[in-house]
Amino acid sequence: MNETIRTILDHRSIRSYLDKPLTDEQTAAIVQSAQAASTSSYVQAYTIIGIKDPVKKERLAELAGGQAYVAKNGHFFIFCLDLHRLELAAQLEGTLDSRTLQSLQSVETFMVGVVDASLAAQNAAIAAESMGLGVCYIGGIRNKLGRVTELLQTPDRVIPLFGMSVGYPKNRSDKKPRLPMSHIYHEDVYKQSTEELRDELHQYNRVISEYYAARTGGERKDRWTESMAKLLQNPKRLFMKALLGEKKLPLE
Structure with missing residues (x-):
């Protein structure tokens, strides 16, 4: 390396x-x-x-x-x-x-x-x-x-x-621990096994939860999928399309 x-x-x-x-x-x-x-x-x-x-x-x-x-x-x-x-x-x-x-x-x-x-x-x-x-x-x-x-x-x-x-x-x-390489890197085609992807996410959840627990003395044990689900529940910056139009960047 x-x-x-x-x-x-x-x-x-x-x-x-x-x-x-x-x-x-x-x-x-x-x-x-x-x-x-x-x-x-x-x-x-x-x-x-x-x-x-x-x-x-x-x-x-x-x-x-x-x-x-x-x-x-x-x-x-x-x-x-x-x-x-x-x-x-x-x-x-x-x-x-x-x-x-x-x-x-x-x-x-x-x-x-x-x-x-x-x-x-x-x-x-x-x-x-x-x-x-x-x-x-x-x-x-x-x-x-x-x-x-x-x-x-x-x-x-x-x-x-x-x-x-x-x-x-x-x-x-x-x-912060990243997603496993097998989840990010696919060869030739997108990995089709949803079940396999879910299994990898469960494993990653355990890694992230342990990371947060160790970092906060057990006060925080968030799972990655939990954090992402919460993020998606709060749509952000919905003004963006209108602002782009004002700056002469309307997307066609």
């Missing part, structure tokens, strides 16, 4: 950081690593916004649901889907017509941007962790996404997808 794989396998979310900002060199290395990620058809349909202003960090922490580590970290990155740049490219080439607009508003182009941003972010995370830094992805910035877009002054066709806090770990959290 090489050092890169060890870094990847040692990943855990870090939510407590020392009061020490990243250097400009560290920030540049993380962003350049993000840019080195694969991108569909070379479109590079994402933008990264780095937040250094402590007041803006505090506001983002509030909008994300009171997550302190959005405000207290070495640097906060926000990864955005960005189709505004593609629109400008079409304007420069004189091809901003109905066909181009159809492409900009298609589900496929939207998915390309989401995938591009996600690949870039994971490169950034691995780069940061290779420096001994900790990271935590922040989906909570979508809780009040309209206000986040106003705060960041993102133009039409640009939408913040998630944040990433990065910094020097104050405390290293435990690694």
Whole structure:
């Protein structure tokens, strides 16, 4: 096993950081690593916004649901889907017509941007962790996404997808056990045995329950399927489709 794989396998979310900002060199290395990620058809349909202003960090922490580590970290990155740049490219080439607009508003182009941003972010995370830094992805910035877009002054066709806090770990959290590889990795076709999948979930439930019990002194014994069932009982961010339309990202 090489050092890169060890870094990847040692990943855990870090939510407590020392009061020490990243250097400009560290920030540049993380962003350049993000840019080195694969991108569909070379479109590079994402933008990264780095937040250094402590007041803006505090506001983002509030909008994300009171997550302190959005405000207290070495640097906060926000990864955005960005189709505004593609629109400008079409304007420069004189091809901003109905066909181009159809492409900009298609589900496929939207998915390309989401995938591009996600690949870039994971490169950034691995780069940061290779420096001994900790990271935590922040989906909570979508809780009040309209206000986040106003705060960041993102133009039409640009939408913040998630944040990433990065910094020097104050405390290293435990690694959460992942689903068994046999549940995630199928060969040639999707595994058809529902009974087998259920058996694996029962086994995973026991692993997760024991993990939480050990971590909390027996106060918490959640099963994974229990947590997911509760999650699905509370539909989230149902405003998203309307907001995308307002940002000129209606999906067709």
